[in-house]
Amino acid sequence: MKGKKIKEEKKFTKIFIDDKLPFLELRHSNSGNHYKEHIHESFSIGINIKGKSIYTNKEKKYNFEKGLIAIINPNEIHSCNALSKQNHEYYMLYLDKQWCYEIQKTISEKITSFQNYPKSLLNSTSFYEEFKNLCELLFSKITIQEKENELIEVFTKLFEDNISYSKEKIEDKNFELICEYLKKNFKENISLEELAKKFRLNPFYIIRLFKANMNMTPHKYLLNIKINYSKELLKKGVTIVDTALECGFVDQSHFHRNFFNIVATTPHEYRKNFI
Numbered sequence: 001m002k003g004k005k006i007k008e009e010k011k012f013t014k015i016f017i018d019d020k021l022p023f024l025e026l027r028h029s030n031s032g033n034h035y036k037e038h039i040h041e042s043f044s045i046g047i048n049i050k051g052k053s054i055y056t057n058k059e060k061k062y063n064f065e066k067g068l069i070a071i072i073n074p075n076e077i078h079s080c081n082a083l084s085k086q087n088h089e090y091y092m093l094y095l096d097k098q099w100c101y102e103i104q105k106t107i108s109e110k111i112t113s114f115q116n117y118p119k120s121l122l123n124s125t126s127f128y129e130e131f132k133n134l135c136e137l138l139f140s141k142i143t144i145q146e147k148e149n150e151l152i153e154v155f156t157k158l159f160e161d162n163i164s165y166s167k168e169k170i171e172d173k174n175f176e177l178i179c180e181y182l183k184k185n186f187k188e189n190i191s192l193e194e195l196a197k198k199f200r201l202n203p204f205y206i207i208r209l210f211k212a213n214m215n216m217t218p219h220k221y222l223l224n225i226k227i228n229y230s231k232e233l234l235k236k237g238v239t240i241v242d243t244a245l246e247c248g249f250v251d252q253s254h255f256h257r258n259f260f261n262i263v264a265t266t267p268h269e270y271r272k273n274f275i
Helices: 097-107 125-139 144-160 173-184 192-199 203-214 218-235 240-246 252-263 267-272
Strands: 012-016 024-031 043-050 053-057 060-064 068-072 078-082 088-095 121-123
Touching: 012 125, 024 125, 043 125, 053 068, 060 068, 068 078, 068 125, 088 097, 088 125, 097 144, 097 203, 125 144, 144 203, 144 218, 173 192, 173 203, 173 218, 192 203, 192 218, 203 218, 218 240, 218 252, 218 267, 240 252, 240 267, 252 267
Parallel strands: none
Antiparallel strands: 012 024, 024 088, 043 068, 043 088, 053 060, 053 078, 068 121
16 A cells, blocks of 8 residues: 655745835745855844744754744844654744844843844744744734834834833923823824924834833824724714724724724624624
């Protein structure tokens, strides 16, 4: 009796880049290609979706599989190769070192240069799922503002866990001015760069202001204003389509996703309580 043939999965490599997010490149690949040890100038982070591999960072080797996160600092010699002839599917994100440094500075003003991440391998189910979700979102059709916000959220959290910092409030009148501006113009999808130009501030300083005073990003604050207003409209019986448009959401799915994330129910289920 002849043994069953194992169906070989089709190889693919997809790359996400965007001129509006020039500090990153994301690779989604399913291949059995083997790489010699090499370095990147970027800060790199990757996960396996399927299959197992051997991950080497400097002189250490790790059995790398689903649920683990590989973290590679700039110019660290490394490689990650499949254990078998079968393909392994993975995400690999490359981030500009300067962008990472700017994020680190939003955590602590004591940071004066890029801080290497102290671990080469992270075993965290929750962060694995967060990073996997981030990769999927980057390849999706959500707005650039949402993609940028998720990047900031995920990597602020990653660096916060390993950098000592203070959560004292920053006294700056610009914070209240920015909040008022967002409240008055919430129907617009205001980007971080637009805020920076409007108030003549470094965009990463604006992030730091909001994280220190509200523990959220400017974009998340803007979304909360939009959703709070949408709740008032839905209570009055305004249709979901009209509510989404009135609150400045790109489309109905954009509204639905963000409403559910903040209110923990759908706009339809929420509206039913008042009509």
